[in-house]
Amino acid sequence: MRDQLAFAAYAVLIIGVLVLLASLFADPLALGRPDTGFGWKQILGTIIGAAIAYGGFRLVRRVERDQ
Numbered sequence: 001m002r003d004q005l006a007f008a009a010y011a012v013l014i015i016g017v018l019v020l021l022a023s024l025f026a027d028p029l030a031l032g033r034p035d036t037g038f039g040w041k042q043i044l045g046t047i048i049g050a051a052i053a054y055g056g057f058r059l060v061r062r063v064e065r066d067q
Contacts, residue, residue, distance in 0.1 A: 013056030020049030038052045 026032050032039070034060030 002067065006060075009056060009059035009063050011056075013053060013060055015045065016049055016053030016056050017049070018049075020046060020053055023049050 022029070023030065023042050025036070026042050026045070027034075027036075032041070
């Protein structure tokens, strides 16, 4: 059971980091319209990605502390 919880915690952390990085670097990665700048969707994605990554980080710390 702990292994599953640890896997889920790391998965949440990795997904959050990927969303954060994709939002921050959407323009250089050509994920949006060209020449639009850092828009509200990127800001929202950055905030959501950071929140998910932080939650995953807290879960990882909790799992590692309990082992």
